[in-house]
Amino acid sequence: MDKTYDIGLGNIDVNLRKKADSDFVSFWDDEAKNLSWFSHWEKTLDWHPPFAKWFVGGTINASYNALDVHQKTKSGKSAILWEGEDGESRVITYGEMLSQVKKFSNVLKSLGVKKGDRVTIYLPMVPELPIAMLACARIGATHTVIFSGFSAASIKDRIIDSHSKVVVTANGGYRRGKIVKLKEVIDEAIKDVNFVKHVVVLERTKNEISISSKDKLWSDLMNNVSDSCDAEKLDSAHPLYILYTSGTTGKPKGVLHGTGGYLTHLYSTFKWAFDIKDSDIFFCTADIGWVTGHSYVVYAPLLHGATQVMYEGAPDFPDASRMWSILQKYHVTIFYTTPTALRMFMKFGDNIPNSFDLSSLRLLGTVGEPINPEVWKWYFKTIGKEKCPIIDTWWQTETGGMLISPLPGLETIPLKPGSGTRPIPGVHISVVDENGDDVSPNTKGYLVVKNPWPGMLLTLWNDDEKYKTVYWSKYEHCYYPGDYALKDDDGYFWLLGRTDDILKVAGHRIGTAELESCIVSHSDVAESAVCGIPDDVKGEVIIAFVVLKQGLSDSKILEKEISDKIRNDIAAIATPKQIYFVSKLPKTRSGKIMRRLLKGIANNEKIGDVSTLEDGAAVTEVQSAVDYIQKSIKETSG
Numbered sequence: 011m012d013k014t015y016d017i018g019l020g021n022i023d024v025n026l027r028k029k030a031d032s033d034f035v036s037f038w039d040d041e042a043k044n045l046s047w048f049s050h051w052e053k054t055l056d057w058h059p060p061f062a063k064w065f066v067g068g069t070i071n072a073s074y075n076a077l078d079v080h081q082k083t084k085s086g087k088s089a090i091l092w093e094g095e096d097g098e099s100r101v102i103t104y105g106e107m108l109s110q111v112k113k114f115s116n117v118l119k120s121l122g123v124k125k126g127d128r129v130t131i132y133l134p135m136v137p138e139l140p141i142a143m144l145a146c147a148r149i150g151a152t153h154t155v156i157f158s159g160f161s162a163a164s165i166k167d168r169i170i171d172s173h174s175k176v177v178v179t180a181n182g183g184y185r186r187g188k189i190v191k192l193k194e195v196i197d198e199a200i201k202d203v204n205f206v207k208h209v210v211v212l213e214r215t216k217n218e219i220s221i222s223s224k225d226k227l228w229s230d231l232m233n234n235v236s237d238s239c240d241a242e243k244l245d246s247a248h249p250l251y252i253l254y255t256s257g258t259t260g261k262p263k264g265v266l267h268g269t270g271g272y273l274t275h276l277y278s279t280f281k282w283a284f285d286i287k288d289s290d291i292f293f294c295t296a297d298i299g300w301v302t303g304h305s306y307v308v309y310a311p312l313l314h315g316a317t318q319v320m321y322e323g324a325p326d327f328p329d330a331s332r333m334w335s336i337l338q339k340y341h342v343t344i345f346y347t348t349p350t351a352l353r354m355f356m357k358f359g360d361n362i363p364n365s366f367d368l369s370s371l372r373l374l375g376t377v378g379e380p381i382n383p384e385v386w387k388w389y390f391k392t393i394g395k396e397k398c399p400i401i402d403t404w405w406q407t408e409t410g411g412m413l414i415s416p417l418p419g420l421e422t423i424p425l426k427p428g429s430g431t432r433p434i435p436g437v438h439i440s441v442v443d444e445n446g447d448d449v450s451p452n453t454k455g456y457l458v459v460k461n462p463w464p465g466m467l468l469t470l471w472n473d474d475e476k477y478k479t480v481y482w483s484k485y486e487h488c489y490y491p492g493d494y495a496l497k498d499d500d501g502y503f504w505l506l507g508r509t510d511d512i513l514k515v516a517g518h519r520i521g522t523a524e525l526e527s528c529i530v531s532h533s534d535v536a537e538s539a540v541c542g543i544p545d546d547v548k549g550e551v552i553i554a555f556v557v558l559k560q561g562l563s564d565s566k567i568l569e570k571e572i573s574d575k576i577r578n579d580i581a582a583i584a585t586p587k588q589i590y591f592v593s594k595l596p597k598t599r600s601g602k603i604m605r606r607l608l609k610g611i612a613n614n615e616k617i618g619d620v621s622t623l624e625d626g627a628a629v630t631e632v633q634s635a636v637d638y639i640q641k642s643i644k645e646t647s648g
């Protein structure tokens with residue numbers, strides 16, 4: 011394994027781990043007391059596998075905990091430092107946030123939204139997006155946010171699935187300097203959906219929109235309501251939101267999250283992982299359309315009364331320096347992003363970040379995919395100047411919050427590039443074999459969670475059966491995330507990719523993540539994806555797709571170097587049968603590589619039309635990557 015990095019903050023609280031190990035239920039009971047409850051719970055955990063209810067009988071409100079609780083001491087403190095893609099900026103204090111949220115709660119009520127109703131939100135990354143979500147939470151409506159890059163067809167499916175009578179959108183949003191006409195997309199999505207009664211339209215851009223009888227302007231509605239609205243006292247398990255997963259492994263699933271348990275999980279993990287202080291400037295680059303944005307842009311920072319930067323647009327617009335210029339401008343202290351984004355920044359070269367003052371940074375985080383050690387080291391050296399711990403957080407839409415992560419706010423442990431280190435306290439995670447038995451150290455196996463945790467999904471929306479089958483049927487009473495992992499001699503976890511991405515070559519199981527990581531560790535390589543194609547002799551042979559760093563071109567020598575590297579670092583058996591050099595890879599809108607699609611292409615399946623993919627809006631990008639790759643394959647083999 012890689013060398014370790016002794017970077018921690020030294021706030022060791024060994025008692026917390028001990029307490030969690032001896033009784034996870036009473037441990038979480040104590041953690042829940044960090045929040046403000048209207049009434050205390052009677053039972054900490056009601057566990058009827060696989061359904062868990064946390065803090066039963068307690069009543070709580072997410073918007074109250076995010077805003078009202080801070081008013082005495084922090085009403086003038088900045089909650090959101092917003093940076094528009096076009097250079098516009100806004101500062102919203104905790105006081106203003108609360109007043110806007112109360113008003114929008116009254117707007118929703120005036121449109122007939124009641125406790126338990128679903129509201130679909132399709133907005134760009136503007137402050138009105140968290141405002142709308144918190145307003146739903148305030149009155150007990152369940153929000154269902156759809157990433158503003160999705161197409162009409164995907165939105166229609168989600169609106170029908172959640173049966174939302176009210177949709178909140180904007181006339182447009184900025185993306186790479188262009189206006190995306192969101193309202194037009196909604197018009198198309200709901201044209202045959204009669205139960206949608208109202209569409210609220212925020213005017214973010216200058217484009218004209220056609221107004222039908224269902225449409226109401228955000229500004230008109232807000233001008234006509236009062237700014238007093240008490241937060242509803244909701245049951246701890248009250249559904250806070252439905253969010254669809256990224257769809258990396260197939261059709262997205264409607265994950266349903268509750269309130270009291272979810273907020274407890276976020277409050278504690280945000281404190282442990284990011285060691286949040288009143289003076290910090292936090293910046294998470296995730297779009298609120300994904301779970302990272304729900305949990306660590308909207309809820310966790312606000313629960314802590316933190317100040318955060320929220321950025322509207324593309325990370326490389328108008329040029330490759332945008333991210334670093336935002337970090338410098340706002341003196342960001344904690345930066346949380348994805349391996350995909352980091353690989354892109356790395357591809358642009360070191361001169362760009364080196365020309366900015368990033369000295370305010372004290373912690374760096376990643377989420378979403380395994381981070382290759384090479385990229386980890388680049389992040390550590392070039393961005394963190396070797397003084398910021400890297401918080402590699404493993405979790406899923408379904409888990410609600412982080413489950414495996416270094417926790418510098420809690421304890422100092424050496425970091426290993428590419429490992430998420432250990433599970434958070436109060437969660438028992440193992441690596442097991444097909445039979446569910448723990449494997450020995452350094453052996454690959456399936457990751458499982460052996461006890462319920464507070465951020466856990468309640469179920470899949472309207473589909474308890476699917477919830478049981480997808481997550482709880484492989485092993486009895488164990489949650490099955492569908493990820494492949496190993497635990498090393500020090501008890502550190504290494505995430506090795508998804509179980510359905512595993513390559514099986516001549517009886518050996520090889521994780522896509524470790525292979526890709528090895529390829530990316532070649533100094534010329536920016537990104538890589540591997541997949542398997544059937545082979546009569548070996549079962550499967552490996553095909554690798556490689557994107558080079560900017561300005562470099564492929565060669566036979568380079569191809570050999572990559573193959574040799576795999577042979578040396580992993581095994582001869584893992585050497586790809588073919589390496590294709592391509593300019594880009596097909597990705598989901600959340601930035602994850604679509605290995606299934608690559609597999610289809612490599613297997614010569616007809617991938618003429620990618621519009622059947624759930625992720626409709628990315629179709630043109632994915633299609634152009636597919637066309638390019640198909641062309642390169644033909645050229646290489648012909």
Ligand code: ATP
Pocket residue numbers: 255256257258259260261262263300301376377378379380381402403404405406407408430491492493505507508600602
């Ligand atoms: P779908 O479930 O629809 O296929 P998805 O799994 O991509 O979509 P998310 O919930 O956004 O949807 O992603 C969670 C997955 O992302 C995890 O199961 C894991 O495979 C991967 N992941 C997240 N964080 C990390 C990390 N730090 N290291 C390794 N993998 C990670």
Ligand code: MG
Pocket residue numbers: 255259406
């Ligand atoms: Mg998943």
